[in-house]
Amino acid sequence: MGALAKIVILVLVLLAIGYYADRKGIIDIHGNITVTSQEKLWTNANYSKAAADPDSSQGDKVSLNVYVFNKLNVTKNGHLVTAYEAYLGDSNSLAGDPYNTAKRILYAAPGPQQVGACIHLEGVIRGVATVTTNDGSTINPLYIEASSTSPISCNGV
DSSP states (O other), X not given: OXXXXXXXXXXXXXXXXXXHHHHTTSBOTTSOBOOOOOOOEEXXXXXXXXXXXXXXXXXXXXXXXXXXXXXXXXXXXXXXXEXXXXXXXXXXXXXXXXXXXXXEEEEEOSSOOOTTOEEEEEEEEEXXXXXXXXXXXXXXXXXXXXEEEXXXXXXXX
C-alpha cells in the first residue's frame, strides 16, 4: 500500500472518530470538550436545591411525592386560578416545620385535588409564589404547573 493510501485511510479514520464523538456530545465543532445538555429533574431527594435557586430552576421538571394541605384561589396573569399548597412530607412533618420553603410548594393541577391526601405530582417549575400565611407571615415557595397527579399512600412521603 502506498504512502498516499495510508494517509487517506488515516484521515478517514480520524474524520469518523470526530463525527462519532461530535454526535455523542463529547466534542464540539472546535474540538473543545463539552457536556451534553440535559434537563434537570427535581425529586424529593434533591428538591431543596431547586428551592434554594429558583431563578435557575424555572422550566425544570419535577417528580414529587407530597402531602396536599390547602386549596387556594389565586390570581395568575389577571386570571383566577385554583391552586394547592403541598408539602414534601406528611402532615406531621408539615406541623413540625410549616414555613420551610425548601419543602413547601404551590401548584396548579389539571383537575381537582383532595386536600388532606398524598399525591405523586409530575410537572414543571414556573416561578416563585408569594403566600401570606394565617399568622400574616409571607413565604415564597416555588410555583409548579402540574401535568399529572395521582394518589399515593402517605406512608414514607
